[in-house]
Amino acid sequence: MSFKRIFFVTNEYVNQKTREVFSGGLANYLYKITHILKEQGHDVNVLVIDDPWLTRDEEDINLNGINIFYRMSKKRQVHEFFYKIFTGVNLKLVRKQTTIKKFLERENKKRKIDIIQYASHCSPGLFPLQSVPQCVRISSYNKMWQIMDNLHNSSLVSQEREMYKKHKFIYGPLKYIADLIKEDLSLKVDIKTIETPFQPKEVAEDLSSFNKLAEMTKGKPYLLFYGRPSNLKGCREIADCIYDVLSAYPDLFFVLVGEQMPMEGILPEDIMRESAKEHAGRVVFFDRMQHDNLYPIIKGARACVLPSRIENFSNVCIEAMSLRKIVVGTTPFFDQIIENGKNGFLCEASNAHSLKLAIDKVMQLSQEELEEMEECAHATISRLHPDKIVKELLEYYDFVIENWGK
Structure with missing residues (x-):
């Protein structure tokens, strides 16, 4: 060479x-x-x-x-x-x-x-x-x-x-x-x-943020979005279905991690809480954080929800799958990495109803099915x-x- x-x-x-x-x-x-x-x-x-x-x-x-x-x-x-x-x-x-x-x-x-x-x-x-x-x-x-x-x-x-x-x-x-x-x-x-x-980072995990989250959720399951909340990353679609999701699953929380930038002049946190209505107490926001704090939160999630309107090979998706997490991504932008129903789930971009249906599939998995899919997600990343x-x-x-x- x-x-x-x-x-x-x-x-x-x-x-x-x-x-x-x-x-x-x-x-x-x-x-x-x-x-x-x-x-x-x-x-x-x-x-x-x-x-x-x-x-x-x-x-x-x-x-x-x-x-x-x-x-x-x-x-x-x-x-x-x-x-x-x-x-x-x-x-x-x-x-x-x-x-x-x-x-x-x-x-x-x-x-x-x-x-x-x-x-x-x-x-x-x-x-x-x-x-x-x-x-x-x-x-x-x-x-x-x-x-x-x-x-x-x-x-x-x-x-x-x-x-x-x-x-x-x-x-x-x-x-x-x-x-x-x-x-x-x-x-x-x-x-x-x-x-x-992609090669997973070796980090000494800091559980302080995860423990804080566990206190807020009382150990209940949560879905996770992380990145920079914006329209491009599908946060409008999350907002449009978050009420239905939290209504359908009374024990479920929705956690968003990332630096907030206004969407149409309003902070994503305010949009999400307003959209969640009486379930606003089950919407949790964290500012951007370093990987030592972030990794335990990713690992603890039921799944990562990344409904981008457009994407160019998502680093966040790859990282989550490497940590054995199911990802809900959008077609056609995640098709190259997610095989629908095998190592994650796909929904239509810019479609809140389709996103809700994909989340339903995640929530309906048995523990055995969940763990099997998580292993498939992890194995996918080896090619990178x-x-x-x-x-x-x-x-x-x-x-x-x-x-x-x-």
Whole structure:
């Protein structure tokens, strides 16, 4: 195996301040894959451009042997607004892409870069550096994300569309999203499917939050949602069926863990409690928490309910299944990992009634059936072992390098 100098270009990455706390799926994926590649001896570098959580240039750092470079394009000036109106040119976009390209050119002159991997999110590969082999990993499809979240940002959609069209080598973790992008954008390239590697974290579990929950539930069963409560993650569908669920199962609690962001101007906690009506006392919220506190809560759940309106290979689903938990996910976004009725349950996306029916199936399982399904869920994750997935990724990198310029 030849060791490679690899650059990842992204607008988010788990850094020293946030790596043990919930972050975006892209950041968590990059954290995992970069560390695995570094452990295998590769020279791994990450360019973080315009991270939305940063307000100024952060100092470049070396995190566990991985070089992380932070770059910010300047804030948009008033004259740029009028410039775009009269010329159609987005100067902020040009400046961002120029910053990326010049940085990579300088690094390539210092020492040859073997391959660049751009994240698709926020389109950092819109002005690709043609002198170096490169690929795009699908981490988002803005057109679909915005439809599902009732958002309207045509510039993000058009930038992402143009970025995909400029690249010959594209891969992604979820075949459904890859096929959707290829068909929707009439791409002539083959999009490779390489799933996200997963290896369970070894953590010293802290039972303090679990014990607090046990006091609140008095040891009764609970369903769990964890992540970032939002419309995209299906929390509106949970709210729309939570009353019926809690009415049907008088001993059941519903627990939600994650940083709350307003949904249509209202906090998810308020929406859930209002929707639960007289059952509001059986709706429990926790803020985001570290894995040592989170894992006991996952393990104690009857099942994890993750009714995302759209998903690109859910890290949360994989993590829950690795801990022997049944997951209720949505079709077609969880079909690649959940076999309905065997290792979990599927419901229709954006459909509260379908979600309620799937929850009914979970609640109707006997203890023996529950344990059998939990073992099937756990066994499913073995195919995502880093040794297998990273081997596929490195073979793909070799393919890109070999065929670059042809």
